[in-house]
Amino acid sequence: MTGAVSARRLGVVSCHACGLVCQDTLPQEITPQAAHDPHVPGSDAPDNADRGRSYHVDCPRCGAPLHRRRPNSIARAWALLLAGLIFYIPANVLPVMYTSLMGKGSENTIMQGVIEFWKSGSYGIALVIFIASVLVPCTKFLVLGVLFVTSQRRSRWAMKERAKLYRMVELVGYWSMLDVLVVAVVAALVKFQGLSDIEPRIGILFFGMVVIMTMLSAMSFDPRLIWDGDTE
Amino acid sequence: MKTFPHLVACEHCDSVYERTPLALGQLARCERCDAILYRASRLDVDRWLALTVAAAIVFVMANVCPVIYISFKGLHNEATLWASAAALAHGPAAPIAVPTAMSIIIVPFLQISLLGWVLMYARFGKRAPGFERAMRMLVALRPWSMVEVCLLGILVAVIKLSGFLQVAPGAGIWATALLMILLTLIANRDIHWLWEITEPARSAEEVQA
Known part of the structure; x- marks a missing residue:
């Protein structure tokens, strides 16, 4: 594709934490291609005896463990994404907030909150909350799912675009925390016993868990896997 | 272990490049995936x-x-x-x-x-x-x-x-x-x-x- 050479071909590995490029002395991966690929390093590494055993090499500069790819990247990413997806159901069905005004109490789910803003004429705010709490998480589920499936199949389809998509997910993902913070601020303020009260409800816990799980899922995924199908 | 401080590997696609000094405000992008490799600090x-x-x-x-x-x-x-x-x-x-x-x-x-x-x-x-x-x-x-x-x-x-x-x-x-x-x-x-x-x-x- 381009003149760029991958670290794997050069027999080097870059530290995930500090970015230092180090000589690859990690035990060889036992994959069918690697067995016949003379370019894959490790065959002359001094740790032949340790091959196959769980064993790690630390970055000589910052001490973080070195990996060619994040360990169990896809499996962890899938597990966290599915956990997020499961939490997303109670997050939407259960109320996130309880509001009482002059003795009249009502519970609101996330969507009800959005609709309330829309009906009261605050279209902008309704849109912001809708984007942060519905659109962003749903897009994230979809995008991460597509990225994981295509990387698992070592697809060479739209690699550059998929890489961009991944960076976009990392960039916007945490804005979903918005609803949790709104509930926090509102609940801290409105505490007038008897007159008016706002309290958090269980839905917000599930919603927060959705955000955290999907963030962890995106972090576990190693974007370099997108390019691994590209064998040059 | 040998290290190569003059090299930089793209965090997003694993392509390796040689580090070149940048002018103020410039940034180096990966040729393959377009991610930012590093930038000159202002x-x-x-x-x-x-x-x-x-x-x-x-x-x-x-x-x-x-x-x-x-x-x-x-x-x-x-x-x-x-x-x-x-x-x-x-x-x-x-x-x-x-x-x-x-x-x-x-x-x-x-x-x-x-x-x-x-x-x-x-x-x-x-x-x-x-x-x-x-x-x-x-x-x-x-x-x-x-x-x-x-x-x-x-x-x-x-x-x-x-x-x-x-x-x-x-x-x-x-x-x-x-x-x-x-x-x-x-x-x-x-x-x-x-x-x-x-x-x-x-x-x-x-x-x-």
């Missing part, structure tokens, strides 16, 4: 440290001063960032108070204090005690710092409440806005070059040898 260590100290001051203000005041039928109330996180701790959703407090208070606090610690020594070309750990933590903390989301949350809360009671912004909201800008300036930048401008302290084994 800030020298002294300015960076100065902004970090400013962030620390603003951080204290954002945490001490109430962000919003409200009044309703003659009753008044106010909320700080801490009170907001604590408000979640009551009731069935209590566990969510922990990540909330982390993302708006504890993570920014750690970012500011770790950067301050590392930069204080980096001014003299030295690596602070615990430099390696601090640098790794700074990288790990970055995605969990959510001051900007918090600010938007406060604004949404203001609009939400202004429908049925009187709302006034407190000093804390301005401090939070400033903190957001300063944190973006100090923490969302390429910290890798701190490794290059600092000399490693000689470890005990090296001294013995």
Whole structure:
């Protein structure tokens, strides 16, 4: 594709934490291609005896463990994404907030909150909350799912675009925390016993868990896997 | 183990390039996946440290001063960032108070204090005690710092409440806005070059040898 050479071909590995490029002395991966690929390093590494055993090499500069790819990247990413997806159901069905005004109490789910803003004429705010709490998480589920499936199949389809998509997910993902913070601020303020009260409800816990799980899922995924199908 | 400080590998696609010096404000992009490889820093260590100290001051203000005041039928109330996180701790959703407090208070606090610690020594070309750990933590903390989301949350809360009671912004909201800008300036930048401008302290084994 381009003149760029991958670290794997050069027999080097870059530290995930500090970015230092180090000589690859990690035990060889036992994959069918690697067995016949003379370019894959490790065959002359001094740790032949340790091959196959769980064993790690630390970055000589910052001490973080070195990996060619994040360990169990896809499996962890899938597990966290599915956990997020499961939490997303109670997050939407259960109320996130309880509001009482002059003795009249009502519970609101996330969507009800959005609709309330829309009906009261605050279209902008309704849109912001809708984007942060519905659109962003749903897009994230979809995008991460597509990225994981295509990387698992070592697809060479739209690699550059998929890489961009991944960076976009990392960039916007945490804005979903918005609803949790709104509930926090509102609940801290409105505490007038008897007159008016706002309290958090269980839905917000599930919603927060959705955000955290999907963030962890995106972090576990190693974007370099997108390019691994590209064998040059 | 051999290391190659003159090389840089793209974090997103594993392509390896040789590092070339950049002019001020330039950035190097990966040819293959278009991700940013590294950028030339506009800030020298002294300015960076100065902004970090400013962030620390603003951080204290954002945490001490109430962000919003409200009044309703003659009753008044106010909320700080801490009170907001604590408000979640009551009731069935209590566990969510922990990540909330982390993302708006504890993570920014750690970012500011770790950067301050590392930069204080980096001014003299030295690596602070615990430099390696601090640098790794700074990288790990970055995605969990959510001051900007918090600010938007406060604004949404203001609009939400202004429908049925009187709302006034407190000093804390301005401090939070400033903190957001300063944190973006100090923490969302390429910290890798701190490794290059600092000399490693000689470890005990090296001294013995």
